[in-house]
Amino acid sequence: MKAIHIKLFRDIASLKGQAAAIGLVMACGVATFVMSLSLLDSLNGTLNTYYEQNRFAQVFAHLKRAPLNLNERIAQIPGVAHVQTRIVERITLDMPDLREPASGQIISLPPNPREGLNLLYLRAGRFPSGTRSREIMVSQRFAHSHRLEPGDSVQAIMNGRLETLRVVGIALSPEYIYLISPGSIFPDNKRYGIFWMARHEMEAAFDMKGAFNDVTLSLMPGTNESEVITRLDQLTEHYGGLGAYQRDDQLSHKFVANEIHGLRGMTIIVPIIFLGVAAFLLNIVIARIISTQREQIAVLKAMGYRNIEIGLHFYSFVMLITILAVIAGSLFGAWMGRSMTVLYTEYFDFPSLQYTLKPHVLLLGFLVSTASASLGVAHALRVAMRLPPAEAMRPQPPLSFRPTILERLGLHRIVPPPIRMILRQLERQPIKTGLSILGIALATAILVVGSFTQDAVDYFLDLQFNRIQQYDIDVVLAEQTNDTALSTIRHMPGVLAIEPYRSLAVRLRSGHIDRRTGVLGLTQSDGLFQLLSMDGRSITLPENGIILSTRLAEELHVRAGDSVTIDVLEGRRPSLSVQVSGLINDFSGLSAYMNLNRINKLMRQQHTIGGAFLLVDPAYVDALYEELHNTPRVAAVNVKSATEENFRKTIARNLGLVRPFLIGFSVIIAFSVIYNSARISLSERSRDLATLRVLGFTRREVSMIQLGELAILTTIAIPIGLALGHYLSWLTSKSSESELVRIPFIIEPSTFVQAAVIVALASVVSGLVVGRHLDKLDLISVLKSRE
Amino acid sequence: MDTSPVEKVADRTQPVFSARAITKTYQVGELEIHALRGVNLDLFKGEFMVLLGPSGSGKSTLLNILGGLDVPTAGQVNYLDHNLTAYSDSAMTLFRREHVGFVFQFYNLIPNLTARENVALITDITQDPMSPDEALEIVGLRDRINHFPAQLSGGEQQRVAVARAIAKRPDVLLCDEPTGALDSTTGIIVLEAIERVNRQLGTTTAVITHNAAIANMADRVVSMSGGEIAEIHINQNKRPAHEITW
Numbered sequence A: 001m002k003a004i005h006i007k008l009f010r011d012i013a014s015l016k017g018q019a020a021a022i023g024l025v026m027a028c029g030v031a032t033f034v035m036s037l038s039l040l041d042s043l044n045g046t047l048n049t050y051y052e053q054n055r056f057a058q059v060f061a062h063l064k065r066a067p068l069n070l071n072e073r074i075a076q077i078p079g080v081a082h083v084q085t086r087i088v089e090r091i092t093l094d095m096p097d098l099r100e101p102a103s104g105q106i107i108s109l110p111p112n113p114r115e116g117l118n119l120l121y122l123r124a125g126r127f128p129s130g131t132r133s134r135e136i137m138v139s140q141r142f143a144h145s146h147r148l149e150p151g152d153s154v155q156a157i158m159n160g161r162l163e164t165l166r167v168v169g170i171a172l173s174p175e176y177i178y179l180i181s182p183g184s185i186f187p188d189n190k191r192y193g194i195f196w197m198a199r200h201e202m203e204a205a206f207d208m209k210g211a212f213n214d215v216t217l218s219l220m221p222g223t224n225e226s227e228v229i230t231r232l233d234q235l236t237e238h239y240g241g242l243g244a245y246q247r248d249d250q251l252s253h254k255f256v257a258n259e260i261h262g263l264r265g266m267t268i269i270v271p272i273i274f275l276g277v278a279a280f281l282l283n284i285v286i287a288r289i290i291s292t293q294r295e296q297i298a299v300l301k302a303m304g305y306r307n308i309e310i311g312l313h314f315y316s317f318v319m320l321i322t323i324l325a326v327i328a329g330s331l332f333g334a335w336m337g338r339s340m341t342v343l344y345t346e347y348f349d350f351p352s353l354q355y356t357l358k359p360h361v362l363l364l365g366f367l368v369s370t371a372s373a374s375l376g377v378a379h380a381l382r383v384a385m386r387l388p389p390a391e392a393m394r395p396q397p398p399l400s401f402r403p404t405i406l407e408r409l410g411l412h413r414i415v416p417p418p419i420r421m422i423l424r425q426l427e428r429q430p431i432k433t434g435l436s437i438l439g440i441a442l443a444t445a446i447l448v449v450g451s452f453t454q455d456a457v458d459y460f461l462d463l464q465f466n467r468i469q470q471y472d473i474d475v476v477l478a479e480q481t482n483d484t485a486l487s488t489i490r491h492m493p494g495v496l497a498i499e500p501y502r503s504l505a506v507r508l509r510s511g512h513i514d515r516r517t518g519v520l521g522l523t524q525s526d527g528l529f530q531l532l533s534m535d536g537r538s539i540t541l542p543e544n545g546i547i548l549s550t551r552l553a554e555e556l557h558v559r560a561g562d563s564v565t566i567d568v569l570e571g572r573r574p575s576l577s578v579q580v581s582g583l584i585n586d587f588s589g590l591s592a593y594m595n596l597n598r599i600n601k602l603m604r605q606q607h608t609i610g611g612a613f614l615l616v617d618p619a620y621v622d623a624l625y626e627e628l629h630n631t632p633r634v635a636a637v638n639v640k641s642a643t644e645e646n647f648r649k650t651i652a653r654n655l656g657l658v659r660p661f662l663i664g665f666s667v668i669i670a671f672s673v674i675y676n677s678a679r680i681s682l683s684e685r686s687r688d689l690a691t692l693r694v695l696g697f698t699r700r701e702v703s704m705i706q707l708g709e710l711a712i713l714t715t716i717a718i719p720i721g722l723a724l725g726h727y728l729s730w731l732t733s734k735s736s737e738s739e740l741v742r743i744p745f746i747i748e749p750s751t752f753v754q755a756a757v758i759v760a761l762a763s764v765v766s767g768l769v770v771g772r773h774l775d776k777l778d779l780i781s782v783l784k785s786r787e
Numbered sequence B: 001m002d003t004s005p006v007e008k009v010a011d012r013t014q015p016v017f018s019a020r021a022i023t024k025t026y027q028v029g030e031l032e033i034h035a036l037r038g039v040n041l042d043l044f045k046g047e048f049m050v051l052l053g054p055s056g057s058g059k060s061t062l063l064n065i066l067g068g069l070d071v072p073t074a075g076q077v078n079y080l081d082h083n084l085t086a087y088s089d090s091a092m093t094l095f096r097r098e099h100v101g102f103v104f105q106f107y108n109l110i111p112n113l114t115a116r117e118n119v120a121l122i123t124d125i126t127q128d129p130m131s132p133d134e135a136l137e138i139v140g141l142r143d144r145i146n147h148f149p150a151q152l153s154g155g156e157q158q159r160v161a162v163a164r165a166i167a168k169r170p171d172v173l174l175c176d177e178p179t180g181a182l183d184s185t186t187g188i189i190v191l192e193a194i195e196r197v198n199r200q201l202g203t204t205t206a207v208i209t210h211n212a213a214i215a216n217m218a219d220r221v222v223s224m225s226g227g228e229i230a231e232i233h234i235n236q237n238k239r240p241a242h243e244i245t246w
């Protein structure tokens, strides 16, 4: 090995602590980059293959009932490649392992289920045969959560009739990668499922002979979707069409796409933070090495080493750290990616979600980290390369003296000398000081953002389950029915209060913008469903106006006082212009509320309801469920506590998985920044400190100067970091906004305290580590060496 | 030209370096410092030259310019028949690499390399060098090759620096106060090493010193003052290093 390389390795060895700390930060950047990019690849790849192989439709529409011959007219719409009509109905199941009834949708299968659109992926068993009757297929998650297997039987209510159905197959569908019951905020595999049955049986069970109520289309490449949708809406309007929509608005797809979008953001932002911090640290470390090795550089140049060789010498140092960091980061990133894939399979139902790590991801990770590291040290390397050898042979001129703020304010007389030393040092190198503070602040901010999600979820759960939903049970009725059902339920055991509601499929319009959504009609008679304004006040529904969720108002570009047009997509399909009388605080979906009486008047259907919220006496719950089971008109029973528990369990586990990483990451950043700046100021100041020791200062007093600097940096950085965290959380909350969910911007004071404490601890630990170097300070050799 | 000091040494025929009308000025803020004011000097093949002069008289500046470590503000330096002043920075680097060996007052060894590795720094990049061990043998440090600078005395470190400078078999050896930081006994050991190189390898040698006693070793003694050459004295009575004391 050449002597210059031996020097390189010994240099690295003597700085191994700092090099490792920087490498760790860089490795975190590479790891998050590799993880999110490979995950993105895997998710995208799996999704596209699944959609393609199982021929996921591109346009969807539901309607009340249309004759089969409408099929041909739909097929004639220009651009339509394939039409699949079907029957989709509600089904209620009586599962032995569940007190309340489960519900779901049952979908008709064409005679040959391997043809057409939205092909099922058969996980177990077989498709229903044409001959035997009452055979169904069950969606995988529902089957798993009830341990259903082909050959088992289930009791179900279809179209008001109790039936015994035989499970013959377990299946997955590209339409239900993410399965959530309508109006729900979270998947519940035990209480909601998808079922498939042969078409001729569905026709018989639901009186749909020669008719259909659902249609999906695939399009030829390059077709304008919105034109097809307009045509389709015109065709289905007379048959109770609820408005067609494209794939982007399909619920399951929307959730998957939302996740992919979030990952894409993560691919960029998080690695930038880590690689930026690593680049900064490399910059200060390399700049310091070059300044202490000024004379060595000069002598190498005097001997005939070329500028470029000198540059490469120090660059090799950087590249060695980078390469090791890329290797470690890639391994860690691949491991995290694999674990995250497992996490995704808890939410998303794919035939198989294969984790793939493509070589280009690793290459890109290497290039990005090399580029950022190179950018970080470019200036320092240029200094080394341009250093004129004759001049470098002379001692470095002292930094030009200018009075610090301290002196200008005349405070230097009252501030004790050790603190004066610290403040001067910090002030003389404003960029380095500033960036160190920024680094520590970033670590603090990451912690705040990490816990903010938890705070936001807690707030959301409290709002949703304790303040908005004041009921215990939501009973969904099979169809919009006469409110005699209401008095039936009112007299069931344990019912303390009951409040009816009705939901209406509508299209809300304002100007040229429109959104498909549902309007919930409420009576607010018992206060079981609260509408809360942005400042937490309870809103009373006006006689005529409409209340919108803040997000929906934003989408429609309307404010309270403006008016919107409602196109009802049911019944006699009336249209009406109403005033927006208020906005509510809502974090999921696009919701709208009106007075139930007003809706019924509009629909010319007196006393019609779609369901009811119930307050129940816990002592009578079992008896109540029993009664509800035996009421054919009840389509679904949503138990609030079960939903909440399900939600909390999943979210808590997922946050629990992510949190250690966030804390680990920010501790690594905080430690690395603090440790490196401390080591460098120790190296810059070791002469002064040794001099003080020789003059009789104790080890303790000298340590205080060194640690005092850390304390000052950390003290300044933490409040900045908290503010930055506050801002980044706000940004996260803003950028997470979609039609599906929005993260409320809520940060508990304890989150700030926790972030500050963790960073302060990281600072103390790095202080202790640096303190050990300080104790080893060799007085004689420091004073003898020329600086 | 008739009165210039160069003319007085007419018996020397083969200049390795010839500097003509060299000036060097430094701009420090408002102040213009004239380090060299029109210096003419030849350095002849195989000679041992000593540069004397008070502090700040421009000795180091001149030596650095001759060795291609620095460039003059005006004037011309020739190495044999090459015009050094016209060289680019990289050509200058190559020139140093192939032809010049430097020894500095503060040894300037790389602290985390052993004596042998410090010498190897040079032998790694030059053609046909001696082996590091051979170079260290010449300066009498054969048994210290694996020691780090911190384990060597100042004199030993300076001898490593000499070994490092001569290992490439340079055409010229330029030493800037090689004994400046040493006591007389150690200083003489270092001077003996330099003398041996000059004599055995015929390396053209220039040594800057504040120590007039060292001038006794020289073929020629050049005295500088205020950025100019004050006097050039040919030493008829050259004495070996071991006979010198101070």
Ligand SMILES: Nc1ncnc2c1ncn2[C@@H]1O[C@H](COP(=O)(O)OP(=O)(O)OP(=O)(O)O)[C@@H](O)[C@H]1O
Pocket (backbone or CB within 6 Å): A391, B026, B027, B028, B033, B034, B035, B053, B054, B055, B056, B057, B058, B059, B060, B061, B062
């Ligand atoms: N980089 C520089 N910037 C400004 N002035 C310089 C620089 N280098 C040298 N000088 C000035 O040039 C003059 C000559 O310097 P030089 O180092 O050549 O003197 P010297 O004879 O070697 O002195 P010494 O015996 O003290 O080493 C001095 O006045 C010095 O201050």
Ligand SMILES: [Mg+2]
Pocket (backbone or CB within 6 Å): B059, B060, B061, B176
């Ligand atoms: Mg000098």
